[in-house]
Amino acid sequence: MSSRLLFSILCGLLGSTSLPGAPAAAEPRWNILFVFADDWGRYASCYAGLDGRPTANDVVRTPNIDRVAREGVLFRNAFVNSPSCTPCRSSLLSGRYFFNTGRGAILRGAVWDEEIPSFPLMLRDAGYQIGKTSKVWSPGTPIDAPFGGQRYAYEKAGRDPDNFSEAATARVGRGQSVEQARGEILAQVRGNFDAFLADRKPGQPWHYFFGPTNTHRTWVKGSGKALWGIDPDRLQGRLPASLPDVPEIREDVADYLGETQALDAYLGVLLERLQAVGELDRTLIVVSGDHGMPGIPSGKCNLYDTGVGVALVVRVPGGKGGRIVDDFVCLPDLAPTFMEVGGVAPPAGLYGRSLVSVLRSDRGGQVDPTRTWVVTGRERHVDTAREGNLPYPQRALRTPDHVYIRNFAPDRWPLGRPGAALNPEMLTNGELEMNTRIGFADFDSGPTKAWLIAHRDEPRWKWYYDLAFGKRPAEELYDVRKDPDQVRNLAADPAYAALKAELSGRLMKTLTEAGDPRVTGDGQTFERPPFTVVEAPPPRNSPR
Numbered sequence: 114m115s116s117r118l119l120f121s122i123l124c125g126l127l128g129s130t131s132l133p134g135a136p137a138a139a140e141p142r143w144n145i146l147f148v149f150a151d152d153w154g155r156y157a158s159c160y161a162g163l164d165g166r167p168t169a170n171d172v173v174r175t176p177n178i179d180r181v182a183r184e185g186v187l188f189r190n191a192f193v194n195s196p197s198c199t200p201c202r203s204s205l206l207s208g209r210y211f212f213n214t215g216r217g218a219i220l221r222g223a224v225w226d227e228e229i230p231s232f233p234l235m236l237r238d239a240g241y242q243i244g245k246t247s248k249v250w251s252p253g254t255p256i257d258a259p260f261g262g263q264r265y266a267y268e269k270a271g272r273d274p275d276n277f278s279e280a281a282t283a284r285v286g287r288g289q290s291v292e293q294a295r296g297e298i299l300a301q302v303r304g305n306f307d308a309f310l311a312d313r314k315p316g317q318p319w320h321y322f323f324g325p326t327n328t329h330r331t332w333v334k335g336s337g338k339a340l341w342g343i344d345p346d347r348l349q350g351r352l353p354a355s356l357p358d359v360p361e362i363r364e365d366v367a368d369y370l371g372e373t374q375a376l377d378a379y380l381g382v383l384l385e386r387l388q389a390v391g392e393l394d395r396t397l398i399v400v401s402g403d404h405g406m407p408g409i410p411s412g413k414c415n416l417y418d419t420g421v422g423v424a425l426v427v428r429v430p431g432g433k434g435g436r437i438v439d440d441f442v443c444l445p446d447l448a449p450t451f452m453e454v455g456g457v458a459p460p461a462g463l464y465g466r467s468l469v470s471v472l473r474s475d476r477g478g479q480v481d482p483t484r485t486w487v488v489t490g491r492e493r494h495v496d497t498a499r500e501g502n503l504p505y506p507q508r509a510l511r512t513p514d515h516v517y518i519r520n521f522a523p524d525r526w527p528l529g530r531p532g533a534a535l536n537p538e539m540l541t542n543g544e545l546e547m548n549t550r551i552g553f554a555d556f557d558s559g560p561t562k563a564w565l566i567a568h569r570d571e572p573r574w575k576w577y578y579d580l581a582f583g584k585r586p587a588e589e590l591y592d593v594r595k596d597p598d599q600v601r602n603l604a605a606d607p608a609y610a611a612l613k614a615e616l617s618g619r620l621m622k623t624l625t626e627a628g629d630p631r632v633t634g635d636g637q638t639f640e641r642p643p644f645t646v647v648e649a650p651p652p653r654n655s656p657r
Contacts (some may be wrong), residue, residue: 153402191425208448270304337371500528
């Protein structure tokens, strides 16, 4: 009998993930449950009150996410590397900066570079059973290439959890109660996970990637209240400063929070199943999202905290619970974390740094004194957003007190050209709530987008429209202590000139050392083929 097998049997008998006095190299490898939700920002009730002001987290209720935080670690300062799904996930899966992932650095036209190692396949090659449900990475050939394609998909029980409000509303329309509809959708979560668990070999560690997309638009208008009892008026005074606090937008946010509560219910099913099969205390549980809320000012596709800040809660086998950690974490840190857990040597070229030492600590606050900043950025989201399929190149440095943003092409529209979005017909026929490509294509369509455009000429609201869609200067600087939602740009204020120069220098030095194509060579890598793709036809009813 091999020593590894004997050790696994002993650990199984003891119900433990480690033996007293055993060296780190001999410890059995944890299972890894990774819940990674599409377009889910920093929204969970365990985050309520952490920044000392009223927020939407005072309204949402997420008992299962809160449980993971209570029994594990809540990261106060977790950020994505890019606030767009594919570049974020390219960075996450590889542990690299998004701009070091080739065509994975863009959304439309992205193709995974097979020469870049990804942590799921590295875990597989190290003996893990791997499986996924719903979204891991997209587009690409084949789908979810960095996860090994559809051969590892567990989705036969159903994909309704990806569209909770639509699926539940349809069931209610056919005469079911909300509870019955919810139960059927949760049964699909359970069925897919059970199918994965049934494929395990005895003693084999596993990694399950659960990537629901229900927090991605669209969702049913009014579903937050109808399906989850979330009263939009409870959000009054709790929206970010970048959003008009009006009934239509409060309802839109309430509907998004409803999808967040659905995500929480999914997590509850997974936790219940882990406990039932005796795997809960042998499993590293990580819960996060790929960027901020879609279709709101400063959210998705922006480098402000509303766009790049995400929830991150982690339950560590045998770890000390109830810790709130202030360390700045960027999601590429998860790749080397999972590699270390799986006993895999990290490949060259990683930007991310393993969090295992932070997770094993018994301390809160600042655990690792070097984790005090992150770099974020983006290039292209929707390919047709600007003439010639051009990107909107940005990079940012986030420190505990400030956000510094460099906009490399301030003459371009940051969220895309207006197109037909300003055509009154688009408002009257509802196209602005349905079709992102009508205009401002990097800003997801929905009630908030339509409301901002409809009220753009009213003096009281014009400021919000300009903040959301207007062109931006080459540099932005925000003091997050005084301006937590980053709406007052201080870059032109002489009092901040020295600080701006210092942050700019740090950012550019970091990008240069990392080999960012935007600042090395001729800086045109992301502006020419193969990063340019054929433009799609104009949207319906467009005057173009």
